[in-house]
Amino acid sequence: MIQPCSERAMRFTESVIREMTRVCLKHQGVNLAQGFPDFPAPAEIKEAAIRAIQGNFNQYAITWGAPVLRQAIAEKFAWYNGVAVDPETEITVCCGSTESMIASLMAIVNPGEEVIVFEPFYENYGPDTILCGSHPVFVTLHEPDWHFDEHELTRAFNNQTKAIVINTPNNPTGKVFSREELQFIADLCLKWGVVAVTDEIYEHILFDGAEHTSLASLPGMRNQTITINSISKTYSLTGWRVGWAIASPRLTASIRKVHDFLTVGAPHPLQEAAAAALRMGRSYYNTLAREYQEKRDYFAGVLQDVGFRVYSPRGAYYIMTDVGHLGVSDGTAFSLDLVERGGVATVPGSSFYNTPSSGASKVRFCFPKKMDTLKKAAEKLKKFKMPKGLH
Numbered sequence: 107m108i109q110p111c112s113e114r115a116m117r118f119t120e121s122v123i124r125e126m127t128r129v130c131l132k133h134q135g136v137n138l139a140q141g142f143p144d145f146p147a148p149a150e151i152k153e154a155a156i157r158a159i160q161g162n163f164n165q166y167a168i169t170w171g172a173p174v175l176r177q178a179i180a181e182k183f184a185w186y187n188g189v190a191v192d193p194e195t196e197i198t199v200c201c202g203s204t205e206s207m208i209a210s211l212m213a214i215v216n217p218g219e220e221v222i223v224f225e226p227f228y229e230n231y232g233p234d235t236i237l238c239g240s241h242p243v244f245v246t247l248h249e250p251d252w253h254f255d256e257h258e259l260t261r262a263f264n265n266q267t268k269a270i271v272i273n274t275p276n277n278p279t280g281k282v283f284s285r286e287e288l289q290f291i292a293d294l295c296l297k298w299g300v301v302a303v304t305d306e307i308y309e310h311i312l313f314d315g316a317e318h319t320s321l322a323s324l325p326g327m328r329n330q331t332i333t334i335n336s337i338s339k340t341y342s343l344t345g346w347r348v349g350w351a352i353a354s355p356r357l358t359a360s361i362r363k364v365h366d367f368l369t370v371g372a373p374h375p376l377q378e379a380a381a382a383a384l385r386m387g388r389s390y391y392n393t394l395a396r397e398y399q400e401k402r403d404y405f406a407g408v409l410q411d412v413g414f415r416v417y418s419p420r421g422a423y424y425i426m427t428d429v430g431h432l433g434v435s436d437g438t439a440f441s442l443d444l445v446e447r448g449g450v451a452t453v454p455g456s457s458f459y460n461t462p463s464s465g466a467s468k469v470r471f472c473f474p475k476k477m478d479t480l481k482k483a484a485e486k487l488k489k490f491k492m493p494k495g496l497h
């Protein structure tokens with residue numbers, strides 16, 4: 107009998123993160139698995155969306171993005187990231203960072219070419235590298251500070267390397283790549299003619315004075331970088347599905363073609379409202395970072411108190427933890443137990459590793475939640491008896 111599913115689709119599983127959300131709903135737990143806020147998005151952005159719908163922005167936008175949004179993206183990329191781009195030829199608006207990443211990889215990678223991915227990695231990058239037909243090459247971010255070994259990274263580059271995926275600030279580790287680290291990556295990209303695809307979706311969620319550097323702003327990298335971003339995390343609008351890829355005209359032309367045939371375009375009225383979001387006053391971003399830092403401080407403390415080993419994040423809104431010292435070596439069983447008996451949903455660390463055993467004793471929590479929600483989760487965690495014998 108002919109196998110009805112493609113070999114490609116058989117090579118990866120459903121998202122564990124999204125599955126944990128479904129398990130959480132079943133057990134009516136507190137969802138600290140999937141990274142989305144449970145507090146409202148800013149009122150002025152919601153009002154802009156209502157105005158856009160009433161104002162009849164309800165048909166397809168230009169495939170690569172409404173002009174007003176591309177203009178706003180270019181303005182913001184100039185002031186925050188220090189790179190001037192042409193909205194006519196260098197920006198493609200997609201359905202979230204998710205589509206921006208897969209469209210970009212499909213637009214530049216040939217089957218069999220290599221794509222370097224730092225591990226642990228945001229779950230989607232695994233299937234993304236498979237869907238674009240590439241051969242993924244994983245380079246470890248070493249705990250506790252999640253640094254990469256320069257020799258290991260250097261060895262990963264060769265004539266077959268087409269792209270490297272970077273995510274800073276990083277999900278799941280909370281690492282913020284330093285300028286020096288990015289310069290080291292940039293030098294290798296320039297030496298080997300490799301495209302850096304950089305997911306900067308958490309660029310404003312930074313703690314303890316950490317600073318965000320865009321790879322595209324480093325000398326020589328402007329035309330060799332695809333910068334990916336979206337409104338999901340910065341403006342608490344994960345459900346709107348508006349993101350973008352910024353790249354040189356040559357790369358953009360290819361990304362636009364793939365994007366057109368994948369989705370045609372992101373929701374038009376929400377693109378109009380996203381332009382209003384990107385033009386909000388600069389103080390918005392300071393408040394965002396400060397409020398998330400308060401949540402991080404509170405929740406990292408809770409996790410430590412109940413016995414988790416905590417890797418304190420410098421950016422993004424996740425806390426990676428380890429429970430190996432408690433005798434747990436199956437993080438998936440632990441996470442299921444925690445949501446079923448304890449009522450708190452998390453993501454097992456194994457879903458961020460190519461070799462699941464590497465993350466077997468790790469568990470990721472997210473904290474983009476109201477303080478009340480985090481306090482509710484804290485109460486549940488305090489009552490939860492750490493299991494014995496899950497190994």
Ligand SMILES: Cc1ncc(COP(=O)(O)O)c(C=O)c1O
Pocket residue numbers: 141201202203204205228273277305307335336337338344347348349
């Ligand atoms: C690193 C990273 N990239 C992309 C996404 C998805 O972003 P979007 O909602 O823009 O598709 C997430 C969501 O958690 C993420 O953590």
